[in-house]
Amino acid sequence: MPELDAHERARSFDEVAVGYDADMALAEAMRCLQCANPTCIAGCPVNIDIKSFIGRIIDGDTKGGVEVLKARNALPSVCGRVCPQESQCEAACVLAKKGEPIAIGRLERYLGDSDLSCDIDSRCKPDVAAPSGKRVAVVGSGPSGLACAGELSRLGHAVTVFESLHEPGGVLVYGIPEFRLPKQVVASEVDMLREMGVEIVTDTVIGATYTLADLREELGFDAVFIGNGAGLPTFMNIPGENLNGVYSANEFLTRVNLMKAYDFPHHDTPVWRGRKVAVVGGGNVAMDSARTALRLGADEVFLVYRRTEDEMPARREETHHAREEGVQFKMLCSPSQIVGHEGFVTGMTATRMELGEPDVSGRRAPVCVLDSDFVIDCDTVIMAVGTRANPLLSATTPDLGLTARGYIVADEDGATSISGVWAGGDIVTGAATVILAMGAGKRAAAAMDRWLRVPG
Amino acid sequence: MFRIIHKRQLSDAVFEMGVEAPAVARKARAGQFLILRVDETGERIPLTFSDWSAQEGWVRFIFMRVGATTHKLTHLEVGDELADLVGPLGRPTEVGSGRVAVVGGGVGAAVAYPVARAMCAAGDDVTVILGARNSELLILEDEFRALPLKELIVCTDDGSAGRKGLVTAPLKELCEAGALDHAMAIGPAIMMKFCAATTREFAVPTTVSLNPIMVDGTGMCGACRVSVGGETKFGCVDGPDFDGHAVDFEELMSRQRVYVDDERSADAEYSKGCSCHL
Numbered sequence: 095m096p097e098l099d100a101h102e103r104a105r106s107f108d109e110v111a112v113g114y115d116a117d118m119a120l121a122e123a124m125r126c127l128q129c130a131n132p133t134c135i136a137g138c139p140v141n142i143d144i145k146s147f148i149g150r151i152i153d154g155d156t157k158g159g160v161e162v163l164k165a166r167n168a169l170p171s172v173c174g175r176v177c178p179q180e181s182q183c184e185a186a187c188v189l190a191k192k193g194e195p196i197a198i199g200r201l202e203r204y205l206g207d208s209d210l211s212c213d214i215d216s217r218c219k220p221d222v223a224a225p226s227g228k229r230v231a232v233v234g235s236g237p238s239g240l241a242c243a244g245e246l247s248r249l250g251h252a253v254t255v256f257e258s259l260h261e262p263g264g265v266l267v268y269g270i271p272e273f274r275l276p277k278q279v280v281a282s283e284v285d286m287l288r289e290m291g292v293e294i295v296t297d298t299v300i301g302a303t304y305t306l307a308d309l310r311e312e313l314g315f316d317a318v319f320i321g322n323g324a325g326l327p328t329f330m331n332i333p334g335e336n337l338n339g340v341y342s343a344n345e346f347l348t349r350v351n352l353m354k355a356y357d358f359p360h361h362d363t364p365v366w367r368g369r370k371v372a373v374v375g376g377g378n379v380a381m382d383s384a385r386t387a388l389r390l391g392a393d394e395v396f397l398v399y400r401r402t403e404d405e406m407p408a409r410r411e412e413t414h415h416a417r418e419e420g421v422q423f424k425m426l427c428s429p430s431q432i433v434g435h436e437g438f439v440t441g442m443t444a445t446r447m448e449l450g451e452p453d454v455s456g457r458r459a460p461v462c463v464l465d466s467d468f469v470i471d472c473d474t475v476i477m478a479v480g481t482r483a484n485p486l487l488s489a490t491t492p493d494l495g496l497t498a499r500g501y502i503v504a505d506e507d508g509a510t511s512i513s514g515v516w517a518g519g520d521i522v523t524g525a526a527t528v529i530l531a532m533g534a535g536k537r538a539a540a541a542m543d544r545w546l547r548v549p550g
Numbered sequence: 551m552f553r554i555i556h557k558r559q560l561s562d563a564v565f566e567m568g569v570e571a572p573a574v575a576r577k578a579r580a581g582q583f584l585i586l587r588v589d590e591t592g593e594r595i596p597l598t599f600s601d602w603s604a605q606e607g608w609v610r611f612i613f614m615r616v617g618a619t620t621h622k623l624t625h626l627e628v629g630d631e632l633a634d635l636v637g638p639l640g641r642p643t644e645v646g647s648g649r650v651a652v653v654g655g656g657v658g659a660a661v662a663y664p665v666a667r668a669m670c671a672a673g674d675d676v677t678v679i680l681g682a683r684n685s686e687l688l689i690l691e692d693e694f695r696a697l698p699l700k701e702l703i704v705c706t707d708d709g710s711a712g713r714k715g716l717v718t719a720p721l722k723e724l725c726e727a728g729a730l731d732h733a734m735a736i737g738p739a740i741m742m743k744f745c746a747a748t749t750r751e752f753a754v755p756t757t758v759s760l761n762p763i764m765v766d767g768t769g770m771c772g773a774c775r776v777s778v779g780g781e782t783k784f785g786c787v788d789g790p791d792f793d794g795h796a797v798d799f800e801e802l803m804s805r806q807r808v809y810v811d812d813e814r815s816a817d818a819e820y821s822k823g824c825s826c827h828l
């Protein structure tokens with residue numbers, strides 16, 4: 095897919111991957127073998143009929159292609175951009191063996207974007223069933239909540255989404271940066287939900303503004319879906335972590351994405367613009383933080399990870415982009431202390447690691463090399479070392495069954511320990527992916543629909 | 551959505567504002583706060599409830615003009631709307647400790663007022679110590695006088711109202727007299743630090759209401775980290791009230807200064823296009 099030049103883009107918040115035009119999409123679609131046994135479909139967590147949507151592109155039937163996508167995935171423009179396709183649908187394509195899988199994600203994005211570029215009346219809008227007379231509340235407007243809301247609304251229920259922040263989208267708006275997922279894409283998808291009749295109420299914290307019980311008893315909702323994500327940042331508990339210039343990835347990305355600190359002072363929220371930035375972690379969140387720091391003008395950005403690049407959980411495309419743009423990888427290093435002067439970060443001490451025996455996850459565990467401490471000169475540290483369940487809602491909902499680590503216990507369909515309450519997405523699985531969260535929202539919607547339609 | 555229905559200037563740079571927010575008003579408790587955004591490009595800033603009415607569906611807060619956002623806020627009038635207002639956030643202040651001194655310094659008096667009122671309602675024996683640099687900066691004196699307090703002690707640095715001197719002097723006297731089961735200090739970090747140092751000598755349990763920099767106010771970002779008893783806590787969800795004898799005030803004050811230069815430039819930028827002389 096065409097991309098902006100690495101040097102040019104590393105200073106700009108414009109989207110890195112430019113996207114296919116109609117000719118490129120057709121050329122790529124034509125490579126698809128239209129297999130009798132399309133193995134690609136099983137590789138997609140929501141089993142999109144990939145063969146059919148590609149077939150529609152070949153036939154020049156863009157609208158038909160969008161319909162095939164939307165039957166399974168409410169946010170194709172989003173998933174086409176952020177799904178880890180290389181380990182999902184594309185890995186399962188028969189052509190992957192030859193190392194040339196069909197670029198399924200890019201084709202999905204092409205169709206999704208062509209739908210978004212229409213004015214709202216001519217966009218592909220699912221048929222909405224006759225009103226059921228039932229009202230459902232959805233907590234959180236991340237991918238799980240949005241998918242659940244869209245599906246319930248299609249099935250004829252009146253849906254209200256409650257979001258604690260001032261803008262809907264969850265991680266899609268506060269976490270994933272503009273250069274990977276333009277916020278306009280998310281806003282257009284949300285507009286479509288509104289068009290279908292979903293009501294979105296921002297600035298409302300469930301557990302504070304209303305409790306879960308209030309939603310049912312006072313506001314009269316018949317059922318509730320909880321998709322509040324796993325948004326509580328963790329730190330490493332090493333000395334110096336509260337110095338100025340140390341951020342959680344969540345804070346750093348929220349300031350830049352949601353609050354648009356890159357446009358300070360036209361937007362009022364500031365962010366510390368480091369010259370030398372150390373990002374700790376090896377996942378997508380770490381890559382996003384490192385690439386964002388470059389775009390804010392850092393001279394040097396280091397990615398500090400305690401294993402090697404092979405063990406890094408980030409998508410290949412993201413590590414590749416990060417390296418191309420100039421992020422320096424410091425592998426097999428574990429931070430032991432952050433040092434500062436007059437309250438501000440001046441450096442980070444790290445210990446060299448080597449890979450030992452495989453641990454429970456099957457990955458070779460890093461072990462410290464004795465007396466190998468060294469200092470990384472930096473003025474900013476971004477901790478991208480994972481998130482936990484946020485207890486705000488569960489703390490005021492005593493009957494809600496939780497795991498030892500505070501995640502909500504839910505069955506395959508998302509049913510929780512409270513009758514009439516479902517949950518899905520990161521708050522059930524722990525930090526996962528957009529498509530898994532959407533799949534969970536959609537499955538829960540189907541189960542909720544069955545439950546709501548039982549007479550009496 | 552969040553329509554301003556009340557505005558009153560309390561001193562040169564301190565204003566009281568009332569906003570329609572029925573859902574928030576029904577849940578607000580003393581010691582909790584809200585987060586607002588003035589407009590679509592605005593910063594999210596936390597302000598404590600100074601009053602609210604569940605019946606009439608409004609909340610009030612008192613703010614001091616210190617930077618760009620609070621400056622913008624001074625220019626809004628009754629009938630205007632805020633882009634966003636969310637709450638109630640944080641844990642309510644614990645009441646029911648018996649003989650309590652509530653110290654309110656500067657704009658901290660705004661937070662001290664609902665706290666003292668809730669304590670009175672819970673049957674506590676409440677002494678309020680109000681402090682300000684001078685009489686012009688003293689706020690809410692009449693409101694405090696209307697509460698069933700045991701005593702109201704006013705202090706100013708220059709003696710232009712009440713006693714001359716710092717709030718720690720009467721606080722110390724109360725401690726010495728053995729007249730306190732609990733103290734609560736609300737105001738600038740430096741004032742809270744000295745109040746906590748004063749009561750520590752007498753082992754009077756002391757709560758402080760911390761004001762670290764915040765973004766979301768729901769536990770999602772960690773901007774509001776404070777060290778309490780050697781542990782990192784999130785001010786927005788674990789607080790804002792903490793044990794004053796365990797708080798690392800130096801760290802709090804340092805963290806409050808992280809954006810000082812940016813904030814100055816933001817306010818300068820905003821003030822360029824602004825005709826007021828605040």
Ligand SMILES: Cc1cc2nc3c(=O)[nH]c(=O)nc-3n(C[C@H](O)[C@H](O)[C@H](O)COP(=O)(O)OP(=O)(O)OC[C@H]3O[C@@H](n4cnc5c(N)ncnc54)[C@H](O)[C@@H]3O)c2cc1C
Nearest residue numbers: 234236237238258264265300322323519520526527528531
């Ligand atoms: C920086 C970053 C990059 C990522 N990159 C990728 C990627 O490239 N590909 C991929 O597939 N996945 C990626 N992920 C993971 C993916 O974004 C998440 O798995 C997904 O967003 C989870 O969706 P969710 O609906 O469960 O929760 P979230 O997206 O977290 O949404 C939860 C929403 O609920 C709101 N909320 C929370 N509590 C309450 C409450 N009490 N009341 C009301 N509202 C509440 C929150 O404000 C939020 O808007 C990334 C994550 C991050 C942080």
Ligand SMILES: Cc1cc2nc3c(=O)[nH]c(=O)nc-3n(C[C@H](O)[C@H](O)[C@H](O)COP(=O)(O)OP(=O)(O)OC[C@H]3O[C@@H](n4cnc5c(N)ncnc54)[C@H](O)[C@@H]3O)c2cc1C
Nearest residue numbers: 595596597598613614617618619620761762763764806813
């Ligand atoms: C829980 C809590 C309750 C508060 N209650 C009140 C109150 O009732 N009345 C009142 O006048 N003030 C209160 N504050 C402080 C108030 O939030 C700041 O004065 C305000 O954010 C300043 O914004 P500004 O843009 O006008 O000024 P800026 O120029 O941006 O900042 C001036 C100073 O305010 C602080 N500050 C800035 N941004 C934030 C932020 N997002 N969160 C917290 N502090 C910040 C910093 O210390 C900064 O140096 C409270 C703060 C907290 C955390």
Ligand code: SF4
Nearest residue numbers: 138173177182183199
């Ligand atoms: S939703 Fe994701 S995994 Fe499924 S086909 Fe689309 S890009 Fe592939």
Ligand code: SF4
Nearest residue numbers: 126127129134187188
């Ligand atoms: S497996 Fe690959 S080639 Fe076959 S239908 Fe799917 S995308 Fe086309």
Ligand code: FES
Nearest residue numbers: 767769771772786
């Ligand atoms: S303000 Fe974000 S966690 Fe407290």
